[in-house]
Amino acid sequence: MSTVTVLDHPLIQHKLAILRSKNTPVKEFRELVSEISGLMCYEATRNLPLKEVQVETPICTATCRVLAGKKLAIVPILRAGLGMVDKMVDLIPSAKIGHIGLYRDPETHLPVEYYCKLPEDIENRQVFVVDPMLATGGSAIAAIDFLKKRGCKHIIMMNIIGCPEGVKAVQDAHPDVDIYLAAMDEKLNDHAYIVPGLGDAGDRIFGTK
Ligand code: PRP
Ligand code: URA
Numbered sequence: 001m002s003t004v005t006v007l008d009h010p011l012i013q014h015k016l017a018i019l020r021s022k023n024t025p026v027k028e029f030r031e032l033v034s035e036i037s038g039l040m041c042y043e044a045t046r047n048l049p050l051k052e053v054q055v056e057t058p059i060c061t062a063t064c065r066v067l068a069g070k071k072l073a074i075v076p077i078l079r080a081g082l083g084m085v086d087k088m089v090d091l092i093p094s095a096k097i098g099h100i101g102l103y104r105d106p107e108t109h110l111p112v113e114y115y116c117k118l119p120e121d122i123e124n125r126q127v128f129v130v131d132p133m134l135a136t137g138g139s140a141i142a143a144i145d146f147l148k149k150r151g152c153k154h155i156i157m158m159n160i161i162g163c164p165e166g167v168k169a170v171q172d173a174h175p176d177v178d179i180y181l182a183a184m185d186e187k188l189n190d191h192a193y194i195v196p197g198l199g200d201a202g203d204r205i206f207g208t209k
Pocket of ligand 1: 077078079080103104105109111131132133134135137138139140166192200201202203
């Protein structure tokens with residue numbers, strides 16, 4: 001079974017509290033999503049393999065460590081996942097970026113695909129799927145399904161807020177995918193929104209409501 005890591009770092013929790021507030025305006029909301037993503041990225045990449053290299057400093061030769069192993073890819077689930085990409089790319093500038101477009105049907109709450117464009121060599125990369133919200137898990141499961149159909153074997157899921165229903169659904173469908181959250185909330189409401197959550201992440205990032 002995959003691991004679920006809730007990143008309870010004080011900086012993440014502080015920023016998340018402001019993010020949740022209904023009074024936080026769009027500009028600040030977008031900045032906070034980005035900042036939290038950077039902090040989460042730092043933790044979610046903690047186990048990436050390293051290799052030793054020799055570096056000539058102005059003083060002597062030093063044995064240093066650099067990233068080894070697979071190249072990385074960041075795959076946001078559109079739309080809201082886009083808000084998590086920039087800070088991650090700042091930290092991992094060599095990562096390629098794929099896009100998977102899904103929206104939840106308002107009646108059925110099931111994900112509907114409208115776009116998918118992935119790096120050609122995605123199957124050889126360590127993939128980070130990013131989306132602020134993990135609610136029913138339908139969108140995450142569909143995105144991971146796409147990636148696996150394209151041959152991806154190493155996938156990590158990063159969500160800012162999850163809930164037990166969504167986490168269980170992803171773990172049942174994809175037990176090999178580790179999940180990183182900033183918070184595990186209480187439950188889903190009758191509209192499949194996370195409680196207490198932060199409302200509609202896409203609308204709040206892009207100011208569409
Ligand atoms: C939101 C969110 C996730 C999905 C989570 O996107 O960003 O992608 O819902 O819900 P689930 O776990 O029940 O699938 P939404 O479908 O509202 O689209 P948007 O990002 O374009 O706003
Ligand atoms: N999508 C969101 O943006 N928020 C939720 O609470 C659930 C799905």
